[in-house]
Amino acid sequence: MELKEKLVSSFLAFENKVDIDTDSNVHNIRSKAFSDFENKGFPTRKDEEWKYTSLNSILKHDYNVFPKTEESLAYNDVKKYFLNETDCYNLVFIDGKFSSYMSETTHDGIDVCVMSSALNKPKYKMVIDAYFNKLAKDNNSLSDLNTAFSNEGAFINIPKNKVVPKPIQIINFSTGTEQEILIQPRNLVIVGENAHVQIFERHQSLTSNTTLTNSVTEIFVNKRGIVDFYKMQNDVETASLIDGTYVSQQRDSVASVHTFSFGGKLTRNNLEFYQNGAHCVSHMNGISILNGKQHVDNHTLVRHKAPDCESHEMYKGIYDDSSTGVFNGKVIVEQAAQRINAYQQNNNVIVGAKASVNSKPQLEIFADDVKCSHGCTIGQLDESALFYMQQRGIPKKEAKALLMYAFSNDALKNVKIAELKTKINAIIAKKLDVKIGFDL
Amino acid sequence: MLKIENLQARIDDKEILKGLNIEVKAGEVHAIMGPNGAGKSTLANVIAGKEEYEVTGGTIELNGEDISELAPEERAHAGVFLSFQYPIEIPGVTVTNFIKSSINESRKAQGLEEMPAKEMLKKIREKSELLEIDRKFLSRSLNEGFSGGEKKRNEIFQMAMLEPKLAILDETDSGLDIDALRIVANGVNKLKSKDNAVIVITHYQRLLDYIIPDFVHVLYDGKIVKSGTKDLALELEEKGYDWIKEELNA
Numbered sequence: 001m002e003l004k005e006k007l008v009s010s011f012l013a014f015e016n017k018v019d020i021d022t023d024s025n026v027h028n029i030r031s032k033a034f035s036d037f038e039n040k041g042f043p044t045r046k047d048e049e050w051k052y053t054s055l056n057s058i059l060k061h062d063y064n065v066f067p068k069t070e071e072s073l074a075y076n077d078v079k080k081y082f083l084n085e086t087d088c089y090n091l092v093f094i095d096g097k098f099s100s101y102m103s104e105t106t107h108d109g110i111d112v113c114v115m116s117s118a119l120n121k122p123k124y125k126m127v128i129d130a131y132f133n134k135l136a137k138d139n140n141s142l143s144d145l146n147t148a149f150s151n152e153g154a155f156i157n158i159p160k161n162k163v164v165p166k167p168i169q170i171i172n173f174s175t176g177t178e179q180e181i182l183i184q185p186r187n188l189v190i191v192g193e194n195a196h197v198q199i200f201e202r203h204q205s206l207t208s209n210t211t212l213t214n215s216v217t218e219i220f221v222n223k224r225g226i227v228d229f230y231k232m233q234n235d236v237e238t239a240s241l242i243d244g245t246y247v248s249q250q251r252d253s254v255a256s257v258h259t260f261s262f263g264g265k266l267t268r269n270n271l272e273f274y275q276n277g278a279h280c281v282s283h284m285n286g287i288s289i290l291n292g293k294q295h296v297d298n299h300t301l302v303r304h305k306a307p308d309c310e311s312h313e314m315y316k317g318i319y320d321d322s323s324t325g326v327f328n329g330k331v332i333v334e335q336a337a338q339r340i341n342a343y344q345q346n347n348n349v350i351v352g353a354k355a356s357v358n359s360k361p362q363l364e365i366f367a368d369d370v371k372c373s374h375g376c377t378i379g380q381l382d383e384s385a386l387f388y389m390q391q392r393g394i395p396k397k398e399a400k401a402l403l404m405y406a407f408s409n410d411a412l413k414n415v416k417i418a419e420l421k422t423k424i425n426a427i428i429a430k431k432l433d434v435k436i437g438f439d440l
Numbered sequence: 441m442l443k444i445e446n447l448q449a450r451i452d453d454k455e456i457l458k459g460l461n462i463e464v465k466a467g468e469v470h471a472i473m474g475p476n477g478a479g480k481s482t483l484a485n486v487i488a489g490k491e492e493y494e495v496t497g498g499t500i501e502l503n504g505e506d507i508s509e510l511a512p513e514e515r516a517h518a519g520v521f522l523s524f525q526y527p528i529e530i531p532g533v534t535v536t537n538f539i540k541s542s543i544n545e546s547r548k549a550q551g552l553e554e555m556p557a558k559e560m561l562k563k564i565r566e567k568s569e570l571l572e573i574d575r576k577f578l579s580r581s582l583n584e585g586f587s588g589g590e591k592k593r594n595e596i597f598q599m600a601m602l603e604p605k606l607a608i609l610d611e612t613d614s615g616l617d618i619d620a621l622r623i624v625a626n627g628v629n630k631l632k633s634k635d636n637a638v639i640v641i642t643h644y645q646r647l648l649d650y651i652i653p654d655f656v657h658v659l660y661d662g663k664i665v666k667s668g669t670k671d672l673a674l675e676l677e678e679k680g681y682d683w684i685k686e687e688l689n690a
Contacts, residue, residue, distance in 0.1 A: 382528070383492075384528055385528045385530055387488075387490050387491070387512060388524065388527070388528040388530075389530070389538075389542075390489075390511065390512035390513040390516065391488050391489075391512050391513075391515075391516055391520075391521075391522050391524075392516060392538070392539075392542040392598060392602070393513050393516040393517055393542050393543075393545045393546040393549070393602070394513060394541055394542055394545050395511075395513045395545065396511065396513065398541070398545065399513075402530075402533060402541065403530070405532070405533075406530060406531060406532025406533045407532065409532040410532070
């Protein structure tokens with residue numbers, strides 16, 4: 001059976017399974033999203049936004065939409081996937097189900113808990129009605145699909161003036177007890193006025209069975225709120241990820257999303273920022289270091305709707321073997337968005353003989369007093385720099401690694417969690433197969 | 441120390457070195473002068489092992505061992521140092537981190553442990569004082585945004601840190617004002633010993649007022665065509681290279 005048909009037949013079963021009140025708004029939202037998905041279907045390469053990323057190879061599998069068992073994991077076996085030296089709130093999901101024994105939630109002044117209870121408990125009804133699916137609706141069909149099956153994920157609600165004292169980490173494990181599974185996490189993050197939160201998110205497959213994750217995260221940042229969101233994508237080569245992260249900002253807020261793509265078969269990041277008030281700042285940083293046949297597609301959108309805002313975008317990519325990358329950065333400046341500054345940069349280094357990158361900046365400007373700049377480079381490592389380093393005794397392999405380290409460093413400097421920075425450095429060193437004597 | 445016999449090299453089918461001979465003994469300073477396009481920088485790069493150049497004949501021996509087949513880093517580990525005419529900018533790597541990697545890679549190649557951090561710092565302090573380098577300079581990205589003089593001073597700083605057996609200074613005087621020239625020359629002189637050797641490649645006699653050579657060679661059309669003492673450098677300064685060309689054509 002085709003995956004789409006299977007999903008259609010699964011949808012009714014899904015709503016029965018999660019025991020939904022059919023009169024609720026959530027039910028209506030899911031049903032609407034489902035019919036939208038049914039109408040649109042999965043995107044194909046005929047769609048301009050998917051021109052360089054084909055989903056064919058990942059859609060041909062017979063995914064189980066309802067993974068049956070909750071595999072119990074020993075913390076020590078999976079500890080390395082956590083920020084384990086930093087005190088954190090933990091939200092851990094195994095095959096799409098919440099794992100309370102590995103998690104540390106809270107309702108003490110802030111809500112760090114799970115979507116399933118937020119969607120079902122009356123006390124969250126107002127928040128859900130105000131925020132749920134406000135950003136993901138009318139977007140791509142994969143987000144519709146996620147909405148239709150939305151049930152579990154992180155629910156983070158930080159009230160006014162709260163500075164969350166420690167990072168929140170959201171870890172999604174797939175254990176692959178069954179052959180092929182599809183999981184669809186749904187996260188909602190609300191950052192109140194003047195509140196501040198740091199979030200780390202990771203999807204990790206623990207099996208060589210095929211897994212597909214179709215994740216959606218909606219983030220609302222109110223006046224003067226600050227959010228730092230870190231995405232670690234260093235999965236095994238049988239795991240694919242489609243991520244939709246949508247950020248809505250009110251005036252004077254600062255939102256940063258960092259995307260580290262080091263592994264996985266196919267990764268597609270749809271990252272969208274909506275600036276609704278004046279003096280917002282948005283940061284998008286990304287590092288992709290790929291080898292083998294890995295594919296990463298970073299699609300970003302910034303919609304400047306208000307004056308005196310800034311958006312800064314910096315994506316770096318290193319492509320070895322026959323890996324492929326896509327960068328598509330779209331900036332829309334609406335007429336009201338005067339005096340904004342939009343900066344976009346995408347730099348790529350091709351190391352592998354069969355590696356390739358498609359980079360496309362897109363600007364649509366309807367205001368007249370703005371500063372928009374973009375630059376994109378695709379190149380090889382500088383031979384004269386390599387010779388210079390070799391002349392000083394640094395072997396070619398290490399010299400290459402050092403140059404690549406230095407190259408990706410720009411996009412790393414804004415990482416504010418020390419352990420994460422160390423971890424990323426270690427992953428890069430491992431990825432490049434070298435030992436580096438210092439952190440840049 | 442260095443013995444080059446009948447060295448021939450080319451780049452992209454263009455013959456540049458056409459049977460060059462030179463011998464440099466430990467404790468000596470040799471100057472190589474010559475007109476533009478004679479092959480001076482090619483010689484420096486070929487000794488250092490730059491892959492773009494193809495060695496088509498002859499031998500390069502360092503302390504009795506043929507190094508012409510070695511990778512650039514292996515030559516560096518054997519004690520060859522090239523001060524670049526145009527040092528490369530490497531954004532994101534600080535001067536300190538670069539020199540640390542450089543020293544530790546050389547030590548690793550010799551089977552030694554990494555240099556203890558304390559010793560490294562002490563050495564960095566000493567050598568940066570010798571070259572009158574500001575400490576802030578050491579935490580900047582390597583050569584990025586450095587002035588011409590700062591780049592050259594940084595090259596000699598690295599030389600001081602690495603203590604090579606054979607140092608080749610390729611046009612180290614270009615882009616230096618007189619004060620920087622004095623500092624750089626002073627640095628080179630302090631590093632000179634009976635166990636190492638220096639080859640100074642230059643257009644002008646100016647640097648040789650500060651770094652006094654034992655021998656001066658004229659490189660012309662891919663060969664050493666004339667050798668002498670430092671007086672030869674003065675003569676070249678005064679008369680240019682035409683008289684040598686005429687002598688050769690006669």
